[in-house]
Amino acid sequence: MDHAAHVVDIASLAERLRAELAAADAAAGQLVRGCPIVIAEVGELTRSIDPDEYIPHHVSIGPYHRTKSPHLAMDGEKVQCLGAVLSSAIAGTTLEVYLEELTSLEGRARSCYAHSFEHMDGAEFVRMLLLDACYVLVKVGGVLEAAAARRGNGGEAPPASGGGGHMMAGVAVVRDVLYLAENQIPFFAVDKVYNLTVPDSGDSAADAIAAYVRELLRDQQYSVATPAVAGPDEIGNLLHLLHMHFTPTSPSPSLATGSEATGGGKGRRVGRWRTATEYHSAGVRFRARPLVGKSARSILDVKLIGGGGTLEIPRLNIDAETWRLLRNLVALEQSNPGAAGGSHHVTAYCVFVSQLACTPWDVELLSRRGVISHGLGSHAEVAELFAGLCKGVAFRADDPRSNYLHATWRTLEGRFQCRPRRWAAWLMLRYFSNPWLAVGLVAAAVGLVCTVVQAVYSVLSYTSGGS
Structure with missing residues (x-):
């Protein structure tokens, strides 16, 4: 065998790798400085569960699907x-001005993508x-x-249009422009076009679009939060703006104390959630928890009350877009x-919900309690969708910084592991949930007590007479 053909030039290879490391470090530094969120393709393992949830069907925004699906x-x-943007622009803001300003942002914008294109x-x-920034601002x-109307009215807001006149043209556009992790451009490009067009509007693109996002999420009862957005x-992008509205107010760490919180074993690792049943x-x-501002601000505000005996969960209204929104928000976190201090x-x-409601009986129970509302074909169909929601997702359940429900799991697990409570709950469900069975059980208990008392008196009378 000729080993000469396999001689490696160590010095040349090391020089090449050092150059690649320097380029990677420079790109990473640029990403940290200029882009709060990286726009990346969804991993194949996650995508394979339901590919349609991650691809646009109406319009492509950004480079990923522009090249893959030119017809979009x-x-x-x-x-x-x-x-429309040029028509709304102030005097002197020509097409060349827009192009010059965005050209100055090209390098920063490219660094926001996981691929170089x-x-x-x-x-x-x-x-x-x-073109994509103009499409977003118009649609x-x-x-x-x-914004143009406010400028024409001397800074006053235009009359509100009824019937949702300022909502998007259709569900397909909402889905493609707002919900998809891959179908995005950096928000600073949208903001630049907005500021060039209406610099005297009295607000920023962030304020204007955030107001629309709040209206959309409140209408769908996903969130009533008003997150502070400084600028x-x-x-990072429009999906990131939606993500800012999904932050839990606070978990309930005070419930997760003592042996009950650890499920009877100190330091026990967080495992799979039990099912609702x-x-x-x-x-x-x-119990369904209403979204009422300071109490529960989004569907994430799960709360344990009554020492862990009642779990309040905001109602999840399920429609055709629910899974797409949740899956892409998860993809953004992945x-x-x-981002956000490592919190996922x-x-x-x-x-939590994918394991809580993974069987038809769980979905039926939670539907009766008002925690889930859906119009799909059956509870089994909904349970199947829940069960596949997090397949292929990496998650550090034992890290409280990543898992805001860490303490809630421990408290519930401690309650489930407590055998006396399980037996008491079984008796309540088996007998006292049916009033006739409860009456019969009480009557039987009273009869037993009477029989025992009668027997005791008989014994006492016999021993007294014998003495």
Whole structure:
């Protein structure tokens, strides 16, 4: 065998790897400085569960699906949106001004993607940023139209249109522009176009679009939160803006104390959640928690009360877009493990509900309690969707910083492991839930007590007479 053909030039290989390391370090530093959120493709293991939940069906935003599905580029409609932007722009803001400003942001924008897209030259990339930003500003809630109207009214808000006139044209556009993790452009590009167009509108693109997002999420009863957004540099993209509305107010760590909180074993690792029917058999009651601002602000605000005997969960209204929104929010957290201090709140919630409601009996129970509302074909169909919600997802359940429901799991597990409570709960469910059975059981107990008392008196009378 000729070993000479396999001689490795160590010095040359080391030099090449050092250059690659330097480039990677530079890219990572640029990402940290300029992009709060990286826009990445969804992993194949996660995508394989339901690929349609991650791809646009109406319009592509950003480079990922522009190249994969050219028919979704919708350049004709986007050029019309560009025309609307130019028509609304202040005097002197020409097309060249927009292109110059976005060209200065090209490098920063490219660094926000997990891929380099070297096949797109600078002109094509900047054209994409401009057209997509114009499309977002025209289509999302009439943001640009409202800003232009405020300027025309001397800064006053235009008359509100009834019947949701400022909502998007259709469900397909909402899904593609707001919900999809891959179908995004950096928010600072949208903000730049907005500021060039209506610099005297009195607000920013972040304020205007956040107002629309709040209206959308409140209408769907997913969130009533009003997160503080200081500026566009804190917003990675539109999905990230939605994600900011899904932050739990606070977990309930005070409940997770003592041996009950650890399930009878100090330091026990957090395991799988029990199903709703299992918790129910251990005496845990389920109750729908209303979204009322300071109390519960989003569907993530799960709360234990009554020493762990009642679990309050905000109602989850399930429709055709629920799974798409949750899955893409999870995908955003998976691609950005360091975002929001490492907290994966939406992932923690999805792991919780996917294991709590993974059988038809669980969905039926939670539906009766008002925790789940759905119009799908059957409870079994909903349970199957819940069961597959977090397949392929990596999650550190034992880290309280990642898992805001860490203490809740421990308290519930301690309650489930307590055998006297399980027996008491079984008696309540088996006998006292039916009034006739309860009456019969009480009558039998009274009869038994009377029989015992009669026997005791008989024995006492016999012994007294004999003495």
